[in-house]
Amino acid sequence: xxxxxxxxxxxxxxxxxxxxxxxxxxxxxxxxxxxxxxxxxxxxxxxxxxxxxxxxxxxxxxxxxxxxxxxxxxxxxxxxxxxxxxxxxxxxxxxxxxxxxxxxxxxxxxxxxxxxxxxxxxxxxxxxxxxxxxxxxxxxxxxxxxxxxxxxxxxxxxxxxxxxxxxxxxxxxxxxxxxxxxxxxxxxxxxxxxxxxxxxxxxxxxxxxxxxxxxxxxxxxxxxxxxxxxxxxxxxxxxxxxxxxxxxxxxxxxxxxxxxxxxxxxxxxxxxxxxxxxxxxxxx
Numbered sequence: 001x002x003x004x005x006x007x008x009x010x011x012x013x014x015x016x017x018x019x020x021x022x023x024x025x026x027x028x029x030x031x032x033x034x035x036x037x038x039x040x041x042x043x044x045x046x047x048x049x050x051x052x053x054x055x056x057x058x059x060x061x062x063x064x065x066x067x068x069x070x071x072x073x074x075x076x077x078x079x080x081x082x083x084x085x086x087x088x089x090x091x092x093x094x095x096x097x098x099x100x101x102x103x104x105x106x107x108x109x110x111x112x113x114x115x116x117x118x119x120x121x122x123x124x125x126x127x128x129x130x131x132x133x134x135x136x137x138x139x140x141x142x143x144x145x146x147x148x149x150x151x152x153x154x155x156x157x158x159x160x161x162x163x164x165x166x167x168x169x170x171x172x173x174x175x176x177x178x179x180x181x182x183x184x185x186x187x188x189x190x191x192x193x194x195x196x197x198x199x200x201x202x203x204x205x206x207x208x209x210x211x212x213x214x215x216x217x218x219x220x221x222x223x224x225x226x227x228x229x230x231x232x233x234x235x236x237x238x239x240x241x242x243x244x245x246x247x248x249x250x251x252x253x254x255x256x257x258x259x260x261x262x263x264x265x266x267x268x269x270x271x272x273x274x275x276x277x278x279x280x281x282x283x284x
Contacts, residue, residue: 029174030202033216038261041247046082048230048256050075054099054139054184055240055249056107058122062249064238065099065109072096074109074120082258088125090118098140098184100147102161110137110149117164131164139185141193148193148208150185154178156193156208172206174213179204186239189246189265196237203239203250222259223252230256241265 050066050073057063062077072094075087090096095112102108106128107120113136119129139150146158146167155178158167172179181198188194192214193206201223205215219236226233234253241248246265251258 030197030200030204030213030216030218033174033204033213036203036205036215036217036263038217038248038263041260041262044079044082044258044260046077046257047084048233048254051234051253052238052251052255053097054109055238055251056099056101057240057242057249058101058105058107059243061122062240062242063099063107063122065096067096067112069093069095072111074099074107074118074125076122076125077258086125088120088127097137098149100140100142100185100187102142102147104161108140108147108161110140112136112138133159133164133166138198139183139195141185141187143187143191143193143208148185148187150182150195152181152183152198154180154182156182156185156206158208170208170211172211172213174204179213182206184237184239186241186248188241194239194248196235196239198237199235201236203236219250219252222250226252226255226257230254243267 050064051068052064053067054065062079064075064077066073070092072090073087076085078085094114097110097112099107099109107122109118109120115133117131117133118127121128136151138152141148147161149157149159154172156170156172159165160167172182183196183198186194193208195204195206197204201218201220203217203219204213207214223236233255236252238251239248244267246267248261248263249258
């Protein structure tokens with residue numbers, strides 16, 4: 001989700017909406033949470049041409065999902081240079097959303113309103129399967145118990161990674177109020193989740209067993225850095241933990257760089273699955 005979806009076109013209306021969203025989220029409430037500590041490791045420059053919806057690793061391979069009708073894609077990114085290595089365009093009728101690596105080593109990409117979850121072979125970007133679901137798709141991440149998804153509300157849905165059927169829902173609250181506009185998700189090795197809060201610069205950390213927040217990180221300094229390079233950048237969005245290092249990669253919509261942070265997570269492993277097919281566009 002991002003500014004380009006509901007409030008693009010009228011600049012004044014966009015400014016008012018952003019202000020209202022920040023106030024409704026409760027910045028002071030997030031300020032009161034324990035800060036998520038980090039060490040900045042590096043920055044990787046890239047072309048600011050993607051409306052980033054999600055990031056994911058499969059082994060050493062790094063992938064991004066981008067949105068907007070007519071320009072939604074899944075693409076592989078070179079971790080060293082930020083260059084697009086391969087890309088697959090979604091149908092013009094689909095608005096791409098969150099992205100995750102499944103336990104099988106395949107990739108799953110959500111769609112916003114189309115009710116389709118696309119399963120991709122990461123070696124070829126060949127479409128393996130399309131699963132149906134009801135409601136909106138925003139963020140997704142893989143955990144030991146299944147895949148967690150968000151729909152822009154304060155409710156997370158745990159789904160079966162093979163069928164995408166809902167197993168249970170979990171309301172996320174802070175100070176007794178639902179935390180609205182949960183967007184891109186990343187599942188951490190300890191079972192907790194990170195989530196971008198749409199229309200803000202905040203990442204919140206969620207205990208899904210309790211439905212409570214237990215930490216937060218304000219990405220405002222990174223947002224300002226991105227703005228100095230590319231003023232047309234939009235809100236932060238996109239989170240992925242690199243398996244071999246445990247480092248968190250993050251970016252934003254039309255951001256000109258990826259930031260890599262050490263949150264002290266340590267390395268963890270995820271399996272990868274291969275395959276062969278043709279028809280993938282090189283670069284973009």
